[in-house]
Amino acid sequence: MPLPRFSRLSAEQRRTILDVARRQFAAYGANTASYNKIIDAAGISKSTAYQYFDGRDDLLGAVLADLRDRIAGLLGDWSPAPSEHAFWQQLREGGAQLHRHLAGDPDDLALVDAAADRANPGALWLERMIANGKDLGIIRDDTEPNLLLASTAAVLQTVDRWAIDRLRTDPETSPAELEQGYRLLASLWSET
Structure with a gap:
């Protein structure tokens, strides 16, 4: 999961990073997308990215958790x-x-x-x-x-x-x- 500093970003900044990462993981594969290409596409430096995530798998976990949350929101409670x-x-x-x-x-x-x-x-x-x-x-x-x-x-x-x-x-x-x-x-x- 993201590091605490990620949650301090504005909702818009978090959404932008997750959306860029989601597109990259979707295009290049959850197991094969390049962390460097993702953070470059998000417009953040590598040192900044490591303030938000422990690495590629941590970012992937955040993207997938966001996807599960959005689908759960779509379905609502039973x-x-x-x-x-x-x-x-x-x-x-x-x-x-x-x-x-x-x-x-x-x-x-x-x-x-x-x-x-x-x-x-x-x-x-x-x-x-x-x-x-x-x-x-x-x-x-x-x-x-x-x-x-x-x-x-x-x-x-x-x-x-x-x-x-x-x-x-x-x-x-x-x-x-x-x-x-x-x-x-x-x-x-x-x-x-």
Whole structure:
């Protein structure tokens, strides 16, 4: 994570550095983008950059944390749905929002896998969604909670990666084409 001096910059300066770094990491790869080229593109000296970040991996971590935070902000908190229909609609709308965002932002699309690899994003969101699904009778309640949470997270991550790969190879992929991911979740959650 960034060094304390980075947080003392204005929000605009932090945003500029993170945006430049995000574009560079997206263009040249999360594991291969050059730290020197990134700080040069951001218009800061190497000595200044080391006052903000311990190095390339620290800057990458900041960029990926920012991406996760922006996606979490886009999705918002899980609001308890009052019905099965509303539950699935909310889940699909969240997926469609993420799909639209990634389809419209090639830099975030290029880095979303790396962001997911570095954290356990959305655990609280998943816990709330699962609790809501159990209350509505959508999600089985005969499975140990941590196993259900882990298996749901694994299926969602797999479906997300599959959907992201589809989006990368065919930018015209519609959210409706991704419906099989929801069917997979429904089969995981079903008691039959």
